[in-house]
Amino acid sequence: MSTRVLIQTADFDVSAEMDALRAQDLRVGAVCSFVGTVRDTQALTGQAQDEVQAMELEHYPGMTEKSIEAMIDEAHTRFDFYGARVVHRVGRLLPADQIVLVAVTSAHRGESFKACEFLMDYLKTQAPFWKKEQTPEGAHWVDARVSDDAALARWGIQSTNA
Known part of the structure; x- marks a missing residue:
């Protein structure tokens, strides 16, 4: 079995990670993936958006x-899938840098889509990562977002963020 979880400072190659996940598994009929990147603005709903450096x-x-x-x-x-791979970067990242890859394989697309979305929703709220944004006004820690907690709740899981 290949490594399912990688935490690293280096960037990742999406194609190489997908190939490693699918390697020699001829049952795979679907691969679903999500790649998250650093935005150049804060995602503040209803507020002015600061530049993220x-x-x-x-x-x-x-x-x-x-x-x-x-x-x-x-x-x-919860879902009928074959394999999953999560690659998450740590350290200093710049706008447009890749942060996270979640990839899932299954026989059919439906299970891959659901499992990938579930894993990303869970990852956003439950994994022990801490984010600090650097803006022209200074650095600040990023708080949990209500929308991320709501996304997790639709799977029947309550967030531990308070």
């Missing part, structure tokens, strides 16, 4: 990987 991501080594592995195991109890 950089984002710093921190994590809790060991705990982060275990948390994401548990997410994948939970997804397997």
Whole structure:
């Protein structure tokens, strides 16, 4: 079995990661993926948007990987898919840099889409990552968003963010 979770400072090659996920599994009929990137503005609903010059991501080594592995195991109890791969970057990132890849394989597209979306919703709210945005006004930590908690809630999971 290939590695399911990678936390790294280096950028990732989406095609290479997808190839590693699908490697030699002739059952795969569908691959669904999501790639998240750094925006150049803060995503503030109803407020002025500040320019984002950089984002710093921190994590809790060991705990982060275990948390994401548990997410994948939970997804397997809900959806019929073959494999999943999550690559998440940490460190200093600039606008347009890739932050995260979530990829899922299955026999048919429906299960891949659902599992990929579930994993991304879970990842946004439950994985132990901390984000700090650098703006012209200074640095600040990014708070959890109500919309991310709502996305997780539709799967029947309450966020631990308060």
